[in-house]
Amino acid sequence: MPVTPTYPGVYIQEVPSGVRTITGVATAITAFVGRAKRGPVEEPVTINGFGDFERVFGGLWLDSPLSFAVRDFFRNGGGQAIIVRVFADDLLTPSSAEIDLGGLTLRAANPGAWGSELHARVEGGVPDEVAARYGLTSADMFNLIIYDGSTGEIEAFRNLSIDESPRQVNRVLENESQLVRALASPTMPPAHAGPVPVTESDWLNNAASSTGATTVAGDGAVPGTAEILGSDSAKTGIYALKKADLFNILCLPPETLDADPAALSSILGDVATFCESRRAMLLVDPPRTWTGKDAARTGVTTTGVGTKSRNAALFFPWLKEPNPLRENQIEQFVPCGAVAGIFARTDMQRGVWKAPAGLEATLSGVQGLGVSLTDAENGELNPLGVNCLRVMPAAGPVVWGSRTLQGDDRLASEWKYIPVRRTALYIEESLYRGTQWVVFEPNDEPLWSQIRLNIGAFMHGLFIQGAFQGNTPREAYLVKCDHETTTQNDIDRGIVNVVVGFAPLKPAEFVIIKIQQLAGQTEA
Numbered sequence: 001m002p003v004t005p006t007y008p009g010v011y012i013q014e015v016p017s018g019v020r021t022i023t024g025v026a027t028a029i030t031a032f033v034g035r036a037k038r039g040p041v042e043e044p045v046t047i048n049g050f051g052d053f054e055r056v057f058g059g060l061w062l063d064s065p066l067s068f069a070v071r072d073f074f075r076n077g078g079g080q081a082i083i084v085r086v087f088a089d090d091l092l093t094p095s096s097a098e099i100d101l102g103g104l105t106l107r108a109a110n111p112g113a114w115g116s117e118l119h120a121r122v123e124g125g126v127p128d129e130v131a132a133r134y135g136l137t138s139a140d141m142f143n144l145i146i147y148d149g150s151t152g153e154i155e156a157f158r159n160l161s162i163d164e165s166p167r168q169v170n171r172v173l174e175n176e177s178q179l180v181r182a183l184a185s186p187t188m189p190p191a192h193a194g195p196v197p198v199t200e201s202d203w204l205n206n207a208a209s210s211t212g213a214t215t216v217a218g219d220g221a222v223p224g225t226a227e228i229l230g231s232d233s234a235k236t237g238i239y240a241l242k243k244a245d246l247f248n249i250l251c252l253p254p255e256t257l258d259a260d261p262a263a264l265s266s267i268l269g270d271v272a273t274f275c276e277s278r279r280a281m282l283l284v285d286p287p288r289t290w291t292g293k294d295a296a297r298t299g300v301t302t303t304g305v306g307t308k309s310r311n312a313a314l315f316f317p318w319l320k321e322p323n324p325l326r327e328n329q330i331e332q333f334v335p336c337g338a339v340a341g342i343f344a345r346t347d348m349q350r351g352v353w354k355a356p357a358g359l360e361a362t363l364s365g366v367q368g369l370g371v372s373l374t375d376a377e378n379g380e381l382n383p384l385g386v387n388c389l390r391v392m393p394a395a396g397p398v399v400w401g402s403r404t405l406q407g408d409d410r411l412a413s414e415w416k417y418i419p420v421r422r423t424a425l426y427i428e429e430s431l432y433r434g435t436q437w438v439v440f441e442p443n444d445e446p447l448w449s450q451i452r453l454n455i456g457a458f459m460h461g462l463f464i465q466g467a468f469q470g471n472t473p474r475e476a477y478l479v480k481c482d483h484e485t486t487t488q489n490d491i492d493r494g495i496v497n498v499v500v501g502f503a504p505l506k507p508a509e510f511v512i513i514k515i516q517q518l519a520g521q522t523e524a
Contacts (some may be wrong), residue, residue, distance in 0.1 A: 018450045022434030022458040027426050028344035029351040030073055031082040031280075032337070033238050034066035035223055035255065036459060038114040042236045044244040046079075050074045055151070057083060058114060062325050064217065067254035068319045069337030070400045072319070073251075075365045076338045077345025079336030080246050084240045088221040096176040097213040099180070103167065104162070105144075106180040108213065111220060117149035118179060118213040119203045126159055134165040142191065143171070146179050147203045147210065155179055157397065160188045162256040171429060193398035212258040222255050223510035229253045238271055241278070246324050246429070248422075249343060250282050251274055251336040261334060262287035275311045279425045279432075281343075281418070282309065284405070285334040286386075291370075292376040300384050305405070308413035311425075315339050315387045319397075332370050335389060338363050341400050343421060348384075353467040355402035355422045355507035363397040365388070382509070383409045387418075402507050420504040423467060431500065443491050448481045451498055455479045459502065469503040477502040 003011045031044070032273040039045065047053050053070050057367045060067045073081060087110075089095055097115030099106040101122055108115025136275055140163055141421075147156040155177055160169045171181045194209035197200070203210055205421075230237015232431075241247060252271065254261045261284075264271075268284065271492070275282045286307050290296040296300035296316055315335045322328035342363070346356040369389055373381075378388045378400065385408040387401030405423055415421045434454070441447045459477045462468065470476035472486030485497040 015085050018453060019457070020431060020437055020450070020454050022454055024426065024430045024458070024462075025246060027422065028078070028340070028347045029082060029086065029247045030078060030249040030251060030340040030344065031241050031244070031312040032066050032070055032073075032087060032251050032253070033084040033228060033241070034069075034084065035064045036066060037061040037064060037084040037219065038112050039083070039085045041085050041110055041142060043242045044084050044241055046080065046082050048079070050069045053081075053083065055165055057152075060325055063222075064258060065255070065257050065259070065334060066320075068257075068323075068333050069251055069253045070334065071367065072321075072337035073341040073344075075272060076363060077340025077348070078341040078349070079344050082241065082244050083331060085110075086223045086230070086236070086237060088223045088227045095216070097181075097216045099213045101211055104189040105183040105186065106173075106213075107183055108216075109179055109181055110179065111216075113216045113219050114148075114150050116213055116215045118151060119197075119210045120180070120213075121145040121192050121197065121210040122189045123196075127406070131150075131161055134159075134161065134167060136163060136165060140188070141167070142189065145210075146177065147197070148179055149200065149204060152200065153179070162188055172234075175258065203253040210512060218503050222397070224255070224515065225264060226253065228255075229270060230266065238274055239506040243352075247278065248280050248425070249340050250280055251340055252282075253301055253334055253336065254285070254286075257333075259330070260288040261291065262305075265304075265306030268312070268467045269309075272307040272309035272312050279429045280311065281422060282307070282312040282372045283336040283339055284312055284314040285336050286314060286318065288318075290316060293371070293373060293380060296371075297380055297384065300381075300386055304352050308405050308411075310404055310406045310413065310421055313387060313403065313418055314337075314405055315389060315399070315401070316381070317373075317389060318373070319389070320368035320370060321365055322367065329420065330367055332409050332416065338366065339399060351465060351467060353419050353428045353462075355419045357399040357507070358404040359385070359392060359395045359398060361396055361399040363399070366397040369397060372387060402509075417504075417506055420506060423504055427459075427462075427500070427502065430458065434458065435498075438496065443486070443494070443496050445482075448486065451481045451496070452479050455481075458521070459500070462502075467502075467505065471503055475503065477487070491503060 003013045003410050023372050039057035070448045095111035100118045123143040128138045129425050131138045141159055141161050142436050144157045144160055153193045161167050192209050197209050212470045228237055230239045232239045235242050264521040272282050290299055318332040319331050319335050320330050323331045346354050374387050383404045385405050390400040391397050402418045407416045456479045464474055465477045468476035480499040485499050
């Protein structure tokens with residue numbers, strides 16, 4: 001605030017520089033929506049490795065194409081993923097296992113047959129002095145141990161009570177347990193007798209020392225397109241991602257390993273619209289009926305895949321990989337997870353402006369491709385916006401295309417290329433988040449100059465990294481915010497307009513070499 005001089009002397013005031021650094025957002029956080037063996041339902045959960053997926057969602061599962069797509073994502077360089085588990089109730093069987101402890105009933109924290117492996121043990125012996133802290137007696141408190149037979153995980157909760165207290169069992173399990181929840185209105189459960197279980201055999205076979213859960217036979221029905229799409233207002237399905245701060249790529253594996261991704265085509269228009277609103281890319285898997293070049297060409301030009309969004313990209317064909325759940329027999333899997341991993345790896349090594357394709361974009365863990373394509377066949381599909389996966393000599397399986405679904409040459413779209421579109425999305429999201437401080441500031445030249453300074457610094461940083469065409473900043477980008485972009489009418493309406501432009505780098509799809517032979521030259 002301004003200094004008000006009141007006495008003779010020297011006054012010091014720190015003047016803000018007006019520099020507000022704009023930090024670039026992440027570019028390859030990949031969201032997966034689909035079926036998983038266990039884990040929270042309709043809640044976006046961030047994981048940083050396949051070990052996290054195994055711990056929270058149960059790992060690979062034959063009824064979950066999502067699990068194999070997540071494996072391929074991390075195997076090919078993915079760094080961070082967001083998982084939304086979709087669960088469709090099967091009305092014929094209960095969805096969640098329960099443990100009856102004689103007064104206290106526990107329910108598995110989330111639905112699925114995994115809860116059938118849960119065991120619980122109640123122990124007494126809480127010291128009187130501990131109980132006195134909560135205004136209770138030792139007889140009013142107990143200890144609870146939960147064992148997950150499918151993973152070997154053990155959770156121990158000490159000094160619990162069914163009465164109102166900071167250690168009331170309902171609240172403690174709700175906030176601290178990943179395995180169980182307590183049902184309403186419990187009464188004091190009796191303590192288990194027998195020795196404390198130590199080994200897995202003790203937990204599973206000694207009924208005197210622990211109580212097992214009821215058996216849940218099924219893992220729910222197979223989710224359909226309605227469950228995958230979900231409800232915008234209820235934030236279910238893909239709209240559960242509204243509860244996530246940021247994601248850049250969305251993968252929708254099919255419902256089962258034998259299902260056809262074409263079944264999702266009816267909702268891909270809505271999914272692509274959602275991705276556009278969140279400045280994210282949608283990776284589309286090819287239908288099973290695309291068993292060759294001709295089928296793919298006919299499919300993409302006639303029936304299509306459900307969307308032509310500038311924020312969507314299609315990769316063909318499927319991947320051949322060993323299935324560890326079937327003695328490593330070679331099976332075919334959708335490519336979206338592996339390709340998303342390539343996106344993440346390329347972003348980390350080269351930047352979002354580099355096409356995630358080429359000899360560097362090798363597909364790890366892939367034994368082959370569902371369809372082997374020649375150069376000529378690739379040349380028929382590429383102009384239609386179909387990104388081909390190829391097996392190249394020495395390199396092996398690679399991504400050999402980088403077009404959006406608006407990459408069909410006949411559309412003449414400015415968003416033809418994936419790196420161009422993703423660079424624009426990256427700049428948009430970074431500037432959107434980095435200019436929130438502008439709101440409610442006085443709308444005049446001092447504000448406009450700060451906006452030019454801060455956005456210009458961000459764009460110049462990208463220019464130095466090689467994100468744009470041009471040899472000079474003037475050729476590479478522009479930032480304009482002044483009385484020409486923001487008129488008096490805009491000021492009266494509380495609007496400030498900023499124009500940001502950039503010259504994008506476009507991938508060199510075609511490298512043409514001209515060779516001239518000089519022969520029979522006369523000597524000078």
